[in-house]
Amino acid sequence: MSVSTIAAPASWTAADGAALYGIDRWGEPYFSVNDRGHVMVQPRAERGGSLDLVELVRELQGRDLSLPLLIRFDDILEDRLERLHAAFDRAIAQYGYDGRYQGVFPVKCNQQRHVVDQLVESGRRWHFGLEAGSKAELLIALSLLDDPEALLICNGTKDQRYIETAILARQLGRQPVVVIEQADEVERIITASRELGAAPLIGIRAKLSIRSTGRWSSSVGERAKFGLSVPDLLATVEALRQANLLGELRLLHFHVGSQINDIAVLKDALQEAGQIYVELTRLGAPMGYMDVGGGLGIDYDGSRTASAASTNYSLQNYANDVVATVQECCLPHGVAVPTLVSESGRALASHFSVLVFDVLGSDALPQAVPPALGNEALIIRNLRETYRQITAIPLETLAGSELAASGDEPSPLERLQEAWNDAIKFKDDALAAFRLGYLSLPERGLAEQLTWASCQAIAERLAQLPPGLNVPEELQQLPAVLASTYYANLSVFRSAPDTWAIDQLFPVLPIQRLHEAPQRLGSFADLTCDSDGKIARFIDRGQHKPLLELHPLRAGEPYWIGLFLGGAYQEVMGNLHNLFGSTNAVHIRLPEGGRYTVDHVVRGDTNAEVLEAMEHDPPRLLERLRVASEAAIGRGSLKISDARRLMAHLETSLRQTTYLQG
Numbered sequence: 196m197s198v199s200t201i202a203a204p205a206s207w208t209a210a211d212g213a214a215l216y217g218i219d220r221w222g223e224p225y226f227s228v229n230d231r232g233h234v235m236v237q238p239r240a241e242r243g244g245s246l247d248l249v250e251l252v253r254e255l256q257g258r259d260l261s262l263p264l265l266i267r268f269d270d271i272l273e274d275r276l277e278r279l280h281a282a283f284d285r286a287i288a289q290y291g292y293d294g295r296y297q298g299v300f301p302v303k304c305n306q307q308r309h310v311v312d313q314l315v316e317s318g319r320r321w322h323f324g325l326e327a328g329s330k331a332e333l334l335i336a337l338s339l340l341d342d343p344e345a346l347l348i349c350n351g352t353k354d355q356r357y358i359e360t361a362i363l364a365r366q367l368g369r370q371p372v373v374v375i376e377q378a379d380e381v382e383r384i385i386t387a388s389r390e391l392g393a394a395p396l397i398g399i400r401a402k403l404s405i406r407s408t409g410r411w412s413s414s415v416g417e418r419a420k421f422g423l424s425v426p427d428l429l430a431t432v433e434a435l436r437q438a439n440l441l442g443e444l445r446l447l448h449f450h451v452g453s454q455i456n457d458i459a460v461l462k463d464a465l466q467e468a469g470q471i472y473v474e475l476t477r478l479g480a481p482m483g484y485m486d487v488g489g490g491l492g493i494d495y496d497g498s499r500t501a502s503a504a505s506t507n508y509s510l511q512n513y514a515n516d517v518v519a520t521v522q523e524c525c526l527p528h529g530v531a532v533p534t535l536v537s538e539s540g541r542a543l544a545s546h547f548s549v550l551v552f553d554v555l556g557s558d559a560l561p562q563a564v565p566p567a568l569g570n571e572a573l574i575i576r577n578l579r580e581t582y583r584q585i586t587a588i589p590l591e592t593l594a595g596s597e598l599a600a601s602g603d604e605p606s607p608l609e610r611l612q613e614a615w616n617d618a619i620k621f622k623d624d625a626l627a628a629f630r631l632g633y634l635s636l637p638e639r640g641l642a643e644q645l646t647w648a649s650c651q652a653i654a655e656r657l658a659q660l661p662p663g664l665n666v667p668e669e670l671q672q673l674p675a676v677l678a679s680t681y682y683a684n685l686s687v688f689r690s691a692p693d694t695w696a697i698d699q700l701f702p703v704l705p706i707q708r709l710h711e712a713p714q715r716l717g718s719f720a721d722l723t724c725d726s727d728g729k730i731a732r733f734i735d736r737g738q739h740k741p742l743l744e745l746h747p748l749r750a751g752e753p754y755w756i757g758l759f760l761g762g763a764y765q766e767v768m769g770n771l772h773n774l775f776g777s778t779n780a781v782h783i784r785l786p787e788g789g790r791y792t793v794d795h796v797v798r799g800d801t802n803a804e805v806l807e808a809m810e811h812d813p814p815r816l817l818e819r820l821r822v823a824s825e826a827a828i829g830r831g832s833l834k835i836s837d838a839r840r841l842m843a844h845l846e847t848s849l850r851q852t853t854y855l856q857g
């Protein structure tokens with residue numbers, strides 16, 4: 196627990212807030228904190244312009260867009276695309292690579308129409324393409340990608356119709372590359388080509404023998420689900436040759452798995468794939484493209500380590516390694532270097548969307564000290580005295596307190612330890628006395644309140660002690676014991692499923708009050724009736740922690756939490772657990788030197804829509820309830836005015852989103 200590193204509340208500034216939540220590490224260059232303690236967004240990065248996220252949410256609420264709200268900053272998406280291309284351009288220039296880079300976006304990462312549209316539009320100047328992994332994604336890619344020079348990589352398991360569609364798309368003027376992922380696909384390609392009298396561009400996915408680390412390590416290696424082993428690869432080349440299709444074999448593909456944490460894994464994969472590429476040209480395939488797949492990682496915690504939520508390389512390191520390694524493989528063999536293709540999804544789409552949700556309340560333990568009544572029981576008086584002794588130690592003096600006690604005086608730490616022992620003993624006494632009937636229920640309540648107040652006062656003081664003190668284990672646990680649950684207007688299963696399914700870490704933090712020292716530790720519980728519906732793992736520089744520093748809620752004042760870097764996969768993988776549907780979403784643009792514009796509003800699912808998704812019929816549901824309320828009116832158990840109110844609530848609920856209305 197890093198409580199002892201929190202600055203003293205009095206001197207806390209917005210910079211401390213930025214440091215605590217790591218915004219200055221993972222947020223660069225898009226997110227920062229202003230003097231008012233609000234998260235700021237710089238959608239255009241270094242090109243200038245910024246938005247106060249709190250103000251933005253307030254104004255969006257004014258437009259009747261209630262929380263939880265997914266805010267997509269299309270400028271960030273465009274900026275990521277530019278950075279990716281700039282990195283490859285730099286690497287190509289630096290190594291004198293005699294080829295170019297031409298990437299594609301894997302549609303599975305975020306299939307939302309506005310997102311794919313935006314990527315195609317922004318990517319036009321580089322002929323940036325799309326990657327499809329299923330028939331439905333192929334339909335998206337075919338209809339949205341109209342640039343004849345952009346690549347359309349067709350991955351996934353393919354039936355005859357998928358393959359024929361790709362072949363016909365080539366005649367439509369597109370550039371589909373059908374990637375053979377499984378040994379039996381080659382026969383289907385040959386049949387389809389024969390029938391149509393035309394062939395697609397063909398790619399081949401190699402199953403690399405390297406061992407990856409991390410969560411997606413099973414995406415590679417001999418037992419991987421996709422890709423051809425060396426014997427299959429050779430047989431496929433022969434089959435294509437026999438069918439007179441070897442002249443269409445243009446691309447070698449591999450994919451190491453998502454979020455490569457360690458660059459060494461990528462280097463090994465590149466070397467192996469590079470050699471296979473050279474061999475394929477020797478076997479007579481024209482080739483021309485090397486597709487290094489996805490896997491370019493995101494530094495979720497800003498620690499720059501090979502840990503699960505981070506990467507030990509930058510975007511530039513990645514591009515350099517791809518360019519240099521492929522070149523090293525080709526040059527000695529006199530093979531022309533290929534056009535480099537990557538399928539980076541996570542790296543492009545993570546930053547641009549921010550999920551903002553509100554906190555509905557918290558279960559904080561009672562903190563206030565109740566006023567003393569006359570003739571209180573001895574146990575209560577003892578607890579009051581303990582509390583008084585703790586609070587008699589002034590907070591300000593602790594930071595400079597010496598390790599050792601001076602003279603005969605006990606050190607502040609020793610005094611806190613002693614007070615803790617007393618508080619626990621008196622609390623146990625109170626419980627025993629209650630069981631024996633010597634203490635009333637209100638008195639027992641009082642004892643508990645005083646104990647918690649004492650614990651809180653001890654924890655506050657411990658947090659001020661200088662680092663390096665040998666704090667006893669039980670006192671170190673105190674902040675966790677005092678932790679609060681913050682109730683979030685959110686479904687984790689809908690909006691951040693990876694936090695539940697694969698323990699993915701995202702930066703999560705309040706978007707306001709960052710100039711105020713957070714005095715609580717807590718975690719989030721969502722709206723679902725599922726005990727897994729929580730966020731209780733937070734980034735911690737290469738590690739993770741179970742509790743997040745948070746602020747006490749203030750009556751009548753919203754407390755908004757942002758979940759950052761969740762633009763990839765979360766929406767797609769989200770589900771309807773407890774029938775919580777999609778949230779409202781907006782697309783924001785920040786024109787140069789101007790005010791932001793709301794480009795698209797995508798309303799979240801209504802209750803009627805999620806019911807229909809489960810084959811229910813909302814008008815029928817209403818009608819049955821109307822009949823039931825008529826019967827109740829007839830029996831005299833429901834007033835007509837109340838029946839009307841009930842029906843109005845039901846009708847309104849059907850039209851509204853599935854989340855709680857503020």
Ligand SMILES: *Cc1c(COP(=O)(O)O)cnc(C)c1O
Nearest residue numbers: 301453454489490538539540541
């Ligand atoms: C999922 C996937 C990708 C995208 O991976 P990211 O880690 O998001 O970049 C690319 N290619 C293939 C074949 C995939 O299955």
